Amino acid sequence: MTPPPLMPINAHGGEWARYEAALYDVFVRDIIRHDLRFRGIQVNARRIPEHERKWACFWHMISEGSVEDDRIPDMRRCERLSQVRWIIENADAVEVIDIWEQTREREKNWVLWYEEFYLVVLAHRSGYYLLKTAFCTDRDHQVRKFRKERDAYYAGGG
Template structure:
C-alpha cells in the first residue's frame, strides 16, 4: 500500500498562485468537505484565523516556521498534501504507518508516522480529533526523538 502521488510545483508550470489554488482544492476536498474520521471519530480542521480566505490548518499543512505570521511555504509539505487524508484513513490498516500517543502541553496527541518520512498529528478532543499539522521528518535528530517516543 503506497501513498498518493505527490503534487509537484512544476505540475502547475511553477506558477505559485495556481499551485496554491490546487493545494487548497485538495485540502477542501480531502479535509473540509470529506467525512474524514480516525478510529470512529470525526477529524476536524482549525479554521481561524483565516489568512487570504484560507483556513489556518491549511497553512500549517503547507508551511513551516515557529512564528505563526512568519511561516514560509515548504515545497516538501506542499507536495504531500494528498498524503494527509490517506495517512489518517489508513493508519490502522497499513503496516507502514506507526501510530502512538503522546502528551504535549497537557494535551493528548495521536502521531501517525508514515515510513518514518511523514508525520500527521491529531489532537484528541471530546468526541473528535483536531488535525494539528503534518510534515516531513527529514532531520535525523527529529527522527531519533520520534523513534524513542514511539518505541517506549
C-alpha cells in the same frame, strides 16, 4: 495500498499562485468537505486564524515557522498534502504507518508517522480529533526523537 502521488509544483507550471490554489482545493476536498475519520471518530481542522481566506490548518500543513503571518511554504509538505487523508484513513491498515499516543504538556495527540518521514498529528478533543499539522521528519535529530517516543510508547504496551 499505496498513497496518492506527490503533488510537485512543476505539475502546475512552477507558478506558486496556481499551485497554492490546487493545494487548497485538495485540502477542501480531503479535509473540510470529506467525512474524514480516524478510528471511527470525526477529524476536524482548525479554521481560525484564517490567512488570505484560507484555514489555519492548511497553512500549518504546507508551511513552516513559528510566527503565523511569517510562515514560509515548505515544498516537501506541499507535495504530500494529498497524502494526509490517506494516512489518517489507513493508519491501522498500512504497516509502514506507525501510530502512537503522545502527550505534550496537557494535550494528548495521536501521531501517525508514514515511513518514518511524514508525520500527521491529531489532537484529542471532546468527541472528535483536531488535525493539528503534518510535516516531514527529515532531520536526524527529529527522526531519533520520534523513534524514541514511538518505541517507548510500544514498550509500555501501547
